[in-house]
Amino acid sequence: MNKIFKPSKVWDKINNDLLVDYNNIDYNNFREVDNTNKKITTWNPYDPSLRYLKSLINNIVFTSTTEFYNTYKKIQNTELGNPISIKYKDVNFNLDYILSTNEVLFLKDDMLGVKSVCEIGGGFGRTAHAFLYNFNDIEEYYIIDLPNCLTLAKNYLQLVLPLDLYKKCKFISVENLDINDFPQVDLFINIDSFAEMDKETILNYLKLISIYGKFFYSKNPIGKYNPNDMGLLNINKEDINNIFQTGLCTNQLNVFDDDELHINLKKYIKAYKPNNNSTILKSSLSSPFYYYGDVLYNIK
Numbered sequence: 355m356n357k358i359f360k361p362s363k364v365w366d367k368i369n370n371d372l373l374v375d376y377n378n379i380d381y382n383n384f385r386e387v388d389n390t391n392k393k394i395t396t397w398n399p400y401d402p403s404l405r406y407l408k409s410l411i412n413n414i415v416f417t418s419t420t421e422f423y424n425t426y427k428k429i430q431n432t433e434l435g436n437p438i439s440i441k442y443k444d445v446n447f448n449l450d451y452i453l454s455t456n457e458v459l460f461l462k463d464d465m466l467g468v469k470s471v472c473e474i475g476g477g478f479g480r481t482a483h484a485f486l487y488n489f490n491d492i493e494e495y496y497i498i499d500l501p502n503c504l505t506l507a508k509n510y511l512q513l514v515l516p517l518d519l520y521k522k523c524k525f526i527s528v529e530n531l532d533i534n535d536f537p538q539v540d541l542f543i544n545i546d547s548f549a550e551m552d553k554e555t556i557l558n559y560l561k562l563i564s565i566y567g568k569f570f571y572s573k574n575p576i577g578k579y580n581p582n583d584m585g586l587l588n589i590n591k592e593d594i595n596n597i598f599q600t601g602l603c604t605n606q607l608n609v610f611d612d613d614e615l616h617i618n619l620k621k622y623i624k625a626y627k628p629n630n631n632s633t634i635l636k637s638s639l640s641s642p643f644y645y646y647g648d649v650l651y652n653i654k
Contacts, residue, residue: 431514454484468540472496475547479507542567549601564628570651576622577607609645
């Protein structure tokens with residue numbers, strides 16, 4: 355072998371292990387995920403590392419606008435819980451608060467005069483956290499959730515919010531929720547939880563929203579995807595069947611097909627209208643996961 359242009363130890367191994375039978379390479383499938391030649395075509399998507407998640411976060415942040423950067427930066431204490439982060443211009447960015455920032459920006463032009471917000475299914479509290487730092491007019495922020503989730507959000511928000519903002523938070527357990535006795539609210543919010551509820555429960559919430567709300571913001575999946583499309587392994591069939599029964603958009607679609615996304619966005623917008631008199635103020639597919647839909651309704 356030529357000693358001047360000899361391969362490194364890395365490529366000597368690849369050359370001898372992966373390409374030893376190069377005359378029998380099937381060019382119809384040599385770039386498939388499980389093909390042994392994946393090393394010379396692309397990174398293995400099943401690589402057990404943070405490569406793809408950090409690359410996604412990197413790409414979002416490095417291509418974002420100044421407005422996005424300033425909105426994210428305004429939210430203090432986003433690193434509690436030790437999330438996976440990347441650093442850009444001295445700010446640590448993680449995916450949870452990237453999503454929250456996108457939600458803030460989607461609604462920013464419609465928040466004038468919004469003094470009360472009610473979030474149905476607040477998770478650990480990221481949305482309340484982001485909204486209270488970015489919308490100074492909010493005086494009351496209600497969170498409705500299951501008891502254990504509510505405790506998580508209450509404890510988290512107490513740690514990340516200054517006292518004056520934390521005092522704006524009102525926590526309501528579903529066990530104590532009375533559809534006949536609820537305060538009037540300027541804006542109801544549901545982010546990524548209606549799609550995991552039973553249909554009857556969702557319809558009851560939409561009734562609550564119709565009676566007590568002025569506006570409703572929904573950000574949920576616009577349909578169900580086939581686990582094989584995501585390359586999910588070791589699927590529990592019972593769990594999948596349960597998931598396919600929840601939400602109001604149970605149709606299966608290819609979430610990586612632009613045409614299907616836009617067709618199903620229209621169905622999603624119609625499905626989550628609080629009532630027949632509600633009008634759509636704005637809607638779009640939601641970045642960076644475009645099988646979610648952002649929609650803001652005016653409730654009449």
